[in-house]
Amino acid sequence: MTFLEKIDEVVLLNQDKIADWFRKKQGEVKIPFYTSVDLRVSENKITAVDTNIFPGGFNNLSTTFIDQAAKLTRDFKSESHSSKIKKVLIVPEFHTRNNFYWDNILSLVKILEKANLKVRVGLYDGDFGEYEFTASDNEKVLASKIKRVGDKIFLDDFEPDLVLLNNDLSDSSPAILENLDQLVVPPTEVGWHSRKKNIHFEFYNKLVTEFSEMLNLDSFNFSLATRLVEDINFDILEDRERLADLTNEMIRELVGRYEVKNPLIFIKNNTGTYGMAVMQVQKGEELLSLNRDGRKKMKVSKGGSFLKNIILQEGVETIYKNKEPVYYLINSSLAGGFYRVNDSKGSMHNLNTKGMYFKCLCPGADGKNCKNDDCNLYIHPSLEVISRIGSLATGYEIDYLLKKNHSSDDSSLSALL
Numbered sequence: 001m002t003f004l005e006k007i008d009e010v011v012l013l014n015q016d017k018i019a020d021w022f023r024k025k026q027g028e029v030k031i032p033f034y035t036s037v038d039l040r041v042s043e044n045k046i047t048a049v050d051t052n053i054f055p056g057g058f059n060n061l062s063t064t065f066i067d068q069a070a071k072l073t074r075d076f077k078s079e080s081h082s083s084k085i086k087k088v089l090i091v092p093e094f095h096t097r098n099n100f101y102w103d104n105i106l107s108l109v110k111i112l113e114k115a116n117l118k119v120r121v122g123l124y125d126g127d128f129g130e131y132e133f134t135a136s137d138n139e140k141v142l143a144s145k146i147k148r149v150g151d152k153i154f155l156d157d158f159e160p161d162l163v164l165l166n167n168d169l170s171d172s173s174p175a176i177l178e179n180l181d182q183l184v185v186p187p188t189e190v191g192w193h194s195r196k197k198n199i200h201f202e203f204y205n206k207l208v209t210e211f212s213e214m215l216n217l218d219s220f221n222f223s224l225a226t227r228l229v230e231d232i233n234f235d236i237l238e239d240r241e242r243l244a245d246l247t248n249e250m251i252r253e254l255v256g257r258y259e260v261k262n263p264l265i266f267i268k269n270n271t272g273t274y275g276m277a278v279m280q281v282q283k284g285e286e287l288l289s290l291n292r293d294g295r296k297k298m299k300v301s302k303g304g305s306f307l308k309n310i311i312l313q314e315g316v317e318t319i320y321k322n323k324e325p326v327y328y329l330i331n332s333s334l335a336g337g338f339y340r341v342n343d344s345k346g347s348m349h350n351l352n353t354k355g356m357y358f359k360c361l362c363p364g365a366d367g368k369n370c371k372n373d374d375c376n377l378y379i380h381p382s383l384e385v386i387s388r389i390g391s392l393a394t395g396y397e398i399d400y401l402l403k404k405n406h407s408s409d410d411s412s413l414s415a416l417l
Helices: 003-013 015-026 063-081 099-114 197-214 237-258 292-297 381-404 411-416
Strands: 034-041 046-052 087-092 118-123 130-134 140-145 147-149 152-154 162-166 183-185 226-229 265-269 278-281 310-314 323-330 333-342 356-360
Touching: 003 015, 003 046, 003 381, 015 197, 015 381, 034 381, 046 197, 046 381, 063 099, 063 323, 063 333, 087 099, 099 118, 099 130, 099 140, 099 162, 197 226, 197 310, 197 381, 226 237, 237 265, 237 310, 323 381, 333 381
Parallel strands: 087 118, 087 162, 118 140, 162 183
Antiparallel strands: 034 046, 034 323, 130 140, 147 152, 226 310, 265 278, 265 310, 323 333, 333 356
């Protein structure tokens, strides 16, 4: 029996206990409306390596999973808001040339409309009345300029009950979306202008430790070692020397304490997404000989902002050679997923790079073209649980950021931990 099969079996044998634990935890925090979780499965570890609060990629879900996402959206609407939500305004990214991103928006529209909601797309940037975007198959996405009067935003002929952000707000929280009477999900305070990866993984690792203790499992099998390093400039040799020492220290700990063979360390920007400003090393000395292109790559993140703080994170090999599962959740319940595949990369590499593509979880099927009715049979119970813990961790993270926004210190983090 493989490690994955063993943990699947443990999860299935403890379904009631796990369900009770999730109910208790979800009662403590505000669960995000939607999340996507990048997962890594090795021969001795199942872990979430990234959780997105503003997920793209809904266009890569199969028809079965789109339908499941719609059902979970209907449940969210009725259980959380007494069916008062009837109109939804999607606020997407604006400065993107990626046609596939608009496939994602079209899929989101489809999910929401299947949940019996009226949907429009609105933009707060730009000087225009209406703007037309083109998806990969030349289907058009019409977006209108958002207006605000008092504490409400609207389009000329549409006043939403819920504002759904699909824009990670890397630069700032736009004033036009702040302090609204309407429900805004996720809150503007949790964009990448405020979010920090080290904070997310503090919550995640605490939750998987508690989960492991409950089932008499080793938390190492689900955690992800993460360390914050502040004030790093990759052009300064002394900073790279400091980072190299800390990298070697983490490698020694992984080898000595956890008996990890040939550990790999990922170095990532502590904020931001899209797989930008990410590198991997097997020893700290690689940082000392980093060439000009390597240093340049680690200086700037999405939007052109300069990188300052980074995290060191243990690398986890994928048993799937050159692919990794990505699971999507609505209200912290699993909607579906797919594999991210990159034929130019290996089992220890970052797959979220140029050349990646996506395949359905069903063997031999493509992503959005998959018409199988049984895609859910290829969901692993253990991966579902870990993805839900990743989503739950963002709930604690959101609470922390909302409290921090009204506080001058980090006492809210200590209280939640």
